[in-house]
Amino acid sequence: MILTKYEEGALRGEHGDILQMAYRILVATGEATDADRLIPIHWVHLSGVNYNTIGDAGEQFLRSIRHKARVQVRTTLNPAGFDKDTVHEYAITDEFIKKQESIKTSYKMMGVETSFSCIPYDIFDIPTAGTQVSFAESNAAIHANSLDKLKTNKESSFSALASALTGKSPYNEFRGDISPDVTVDVDMPNLTELDWGMLGLFAGRVSEKCVSISGAVPSDRRTCKALCGGMGTSGTCAKFTTDTAPDTEHISFGRQEAKKIHDELNTAETGDTIILGSPQLSLPEIESLIEMLRGRRFTKRCMLFCPRTVKESAAPHIETLERANVHLLADCCACLTPLLSTDDTDGVITNSIKGAYYLQKSNGLDVSLKSLQDIIREYSR
Amino acid sequence: MKRLVGGRATGILVHTDQPINFLGMINKDTGVIQDASHDLYKRSLRDTILAFPHGIGSSVGAYTIHSLKINNVAPSAMLCGRPDLTVVTGCAVANIPLAILDVSEMKLQNNSKITVDVDAGTITRD
Incomplete structure (x- = not known):
């Protein structure tokens, strides 16, 4: 990599240990991704917020840099562990709350907007096409590259933080015009959002960087997010396109491939809690849910995860939702939530592949995977 | 061998052909693989030279690598077939030597004691 004099000096520690x-x-990341230089970026979205995931090491790390570290560009934040409005209804310790609060304080002191959301593309204005950004949240990075015409690496927590502190990121192929390395031929009709999630997981496994999807187009917000969420869970692939990609290997995704993924992640016939919102839901998705329920009530408790701003905008619907046994949780997400454990739930029902993956692998919960339509059909009256 | 994070380490080589998701697959307090579907299930990564194809999954895995280091249960060095940002930055912050090379070749040396010198670009069997 070619560095400027300033960057060389910073690397040697001439501008303090934080910038060093x-x-x-940035240099390790750049070398790893064959970047030739560092370029300015204009928006950073950080992961590494939930105390349940970053733990004491993360909390201590952030506390150790917060007095000196300041972000140089607009920086937004992934979900935390809980919604302060309802945290006392869950088995969350005072210690957890204290540590989560410390993490929030650290980010605030660094100048970060504490948006606590994994769907920045749904709640913030999107910059002009081609703008270079740095998104650490995997579903948001894929969404940005594929649907929002932005350019980002699939950042890690640390590379995004380094970009926030410097306003720079390595210029590698993801920031140029990346072309698909494989085409997935969709060989099944009428895909639900659950199918799109499974397709995303599948595509993320067969594609290293960019995948062309042929034979089906994600048609609405729900299916697009399911695709991005599934894809971000399984691999390094950072972009999908529905444009044809000549000269790529073709791999088929049909009922058989979908069933294989379903069998892998579906560990139970049913569960006692319905989980919606991994990635978090936007207001239109909540309004669509209300429409689909048509006055019916879920027979099992439904936890619905969304950003704080969405919960606030959904205020006129809260009563309707509570009547339907739907409980909105802001600032947190189903992915790596501390709110659910084998102590208080036998298993969960969800339409999210990303949620299913982490609830099973990390929380050790049984998961029943169904489409939203099937969940409503089976568990509401 | 491509150097990503410099340094030198000695340890038992633990090789796997399966990718590793540092978020979820590994107990960050013990360094033990807790995913029953992984071929390193129940294996401790502490003080090992870990050779694997690449990392997968959530970017928060980088903090897990940092946690493993703070908890003294991290591998002493990592060798990957291809780099992914989670592993690269996790190792950069935790100061765990990391190099990129054809790790499939290393299968034959699995479980033997080796020394990796990322700066010199050498691997020697002790």
Whole structure:
């Protein structure tokens, strides 16, 4: 990599230890991705917020840099562990709350907007096409590259933080015009959002960087997000396109491939809690849910995860939702939630592949995978 | 061998052909693989030279690598077939030597004691 004099100096520690660490991360990242230089970026979305995932090491790390570290560009934040409005209804310790609060304080001191959302594309204005950004949340990075005409690496928590602290990111192929390395031929009709999630997981496994999807187009917000969420869970692939990609290997995704993924992640016939919102839901998706329910009530408790701003905008619907046994949780997400464990639930029912993956692998919960339509059909009256 | 995070380490080589998701697959307090579907299930990564194809999954895995280091249960060095940002930055912050090379070749040396010198670009069997 070619560095400027300033960057060389920062790497040697001439501008303090925070910038030295940040540039060390950027250079390691740049070397790994065959970047030739660092370029300015204009928006950073950080992961590494939920105390349940970053733990004491993360909390201590952030606390150790917060007095000196300041972000240089607009920086937004992934979900935390809980919704402060309802945290006392769950088995969350005071220690957890204290540590989560410390993480929030650290980010605030660094100048970060504490948006606590994994769907920045749904709640913030999207910059002009071609703008270089740095998104650490995997579903948001794929969404940005594929649907929002932005350019980002699939950042890690640390590379995004380093970009926030320097306003720079390595210029590699993801920031140029990346072309598909494989085509997935969709060989099944009428895909539900659950199918799109499974297709995403499948595509993320067969494609390293960019995948062309042929034979089906994700048609609405729900299916697009399911695709991005599934894809982000399984691999390094950072973009999908529905444009044809000549000269790529073709791999078929049909009922058989979908069933294989379903069998892998579906560990139970049913469960006692319905989980919606991994990625978090936007207001239109909540309004669509209300429409689909048509006055019926879920027979099992439904936890619905969304950003704080969405919960606030949904205020006129809260009564309707509570009547339907739907409980909105802001600032957190089903992915790596501390709110659910084998102590208080036998298993969960969800339409999210990303949610299913982490609830099973990380929370150790049984998961029953169904489409939203099937969940409503089976569990509401 | 491509150097990503410099340094030198000695340890038992633990090789797998399966990718690793540092978020979820590994107990960050013990360094033990807790995913029953992984071929390193129940294996401790502490003080090992870990050779694997690449990392997968959520980017928060980088913090897990940092946690493993803080908890003294991290591998002493990592060798990957191809780099992914989670592993690269996790190792950069945790100062765990990391190099990219054809790790499939290393299968034959699995479970033997080796020394990796990322700066010199060498691997020697002790």
